[in-house]
Amino acid sequence: MVILNAEYYLKNIVKVHFYKYQGAGNDFILIDNRKNIVNHNDPQLLERLCDRRFGIGGDGIMFLQKKEGFDFEMVYYNADGQPSSMCGNGGRCIVAFAKFLGVIDSETEFLAVDGPHYAKITASGDWVSLQMIDVNSITSDADAYVLNTGSPHYVQLTDGLKDKDVYHEGSAIRNNDTYRAEGININFVEPNDEGYFVRTFERGVEDETFACGTGVTAVALAMAKHQNQTGHITTPIKVLGGDLNIRFNYDGELFTNIFLEGPAVLVFEGDIEIA
Numbered sequence: 625m626v627i628l629n630a631e632y633y634l635k636n637i638v639k640v641h642f643y644k645y646q647g648a649g650n651d652f653i654l655i656d657n658r659k660n661i662v663n664h665n666d667p668q669l670l671e672r673l674c675d676r677r678f679g680i681g682g683d684g685i686m687f688l689q690k691k692e693g694f695d696f697e698m699v700y701y702n703a704d705g706q707p708s709s710m711c712g713n714g715g716r717c718i719v720a721f722a723k724f725l726g727v728i729d730s731e732t733e734f735l736a737v738d739g740p741h742y743a744k745i746t747a748s749g750d751w752v753s754l755q756m757i758d759v760n761s762i763t764s765d766a767d768a769y770v771l772n773t774g775s776p777h778y779v780q781l782t783d784g785l786k787d788k789d790v791y792h793e794g795s796a797i798r799n800n801d802t803y804r805a806e807g808i809n810i811n812f813v814e815p816n817d818e819g820y821f822v823r824t825f826e827r828g829v830e831d832e833t834f835a836c837g838t839g840v841t842a843v844a845l846a847m848a849k850h851q852n853q854t855g856h857i858t859t860p861i862k863v864l865g866g867d868l869n870i871r872f873n874y875d876g877e878l879f880t881n882i883f884l885e886g887p888a889v890l891v892f893e894g895d896i897e898i899a
């Protein structure tokens with residue numbers, strides 16, 4: 625049992641059961657909040673829960689909640705405890721969590737911060753295919769691509785990616801005059817034998833993560849534009865935490881029918897007391 629608050633005996637302490645998932649190494653705390661037990665309007669608490677030494681640890685934390693007209697609602701916060709834009713790997717993990725809880729079977733329609741999402745999950749419950757929002761705009765920033773796949777992304781082709789100082793180089797771009805105010809996720813991409821190798825500096829984690837779902841989706845779309853590739857495209861992407869796959873249609877203007885596919889695994893569960 626982890627006690628998070630020094631004034632343990634003075635406050636209204638709630639014992640909360642949590643689950644820890646990872647999707648290609650992007651890791652999250654998930655809480656079944658269908659009974660609205662946890663008031664998550666508390667950035668300091670959420671940041672503490674995501675802290676890898678003083679809390680459970682995670683790149684983000686999300687709450688599965690009831691929502692009229694949908695199987696559930698995904699409410700996602702970055703590790704800094706602040707509300708976030710869409711999390712692709714988090715979306716895949718919450719679908720696996722919904723199946724684990726018996727909320728869904730093999731398909732779902734849930735609501736996230738960027739709107740409704742359809743997803744499919746295998747019978748084994750550990751491989752999820754998540755439909756992402758359509759994308760109709762990619763701009764350039766020097767030789768990088770900038771686009772939003774539910775979260776904002778900067779995509780930069782590079783070489784020597786294995787040895788690159790992603791933390792410092794990513795942080796420098798994320799905090800430059802253009803991006804400092806709103807923030808942006810920085811993706812470095814290098815072609816490999818099967819497709820691409822990608823490393824990402826994530827906004828709101830303010831560090832490199834082992835995978836970024838909206839990030840690899842942004843990379844796959846940007847590389848199709850870069851190669852002038854159109855039609856139905858499948859792009860395998862290797863990340864530090866494993867392998868992800870992106871499928872989509874591109875007509876030269878619009879990216880549609882975009883699916884982010886990959887593993888979503890329950891690592892452990894536990895109880896924690898929060899004030």
Ligand SMILES: N[C@H](CCC[C@H](N)C(=O)O)C(=O)O
Pocket residue numbers: 650683702708709710711712713714775776809826827828829835836837838839
């Ligand atoms: N840090 C991102 C949100 C989470 C994205 C990432 N974990 C993913 O899988 O898409 C942002 O603030 O834009």
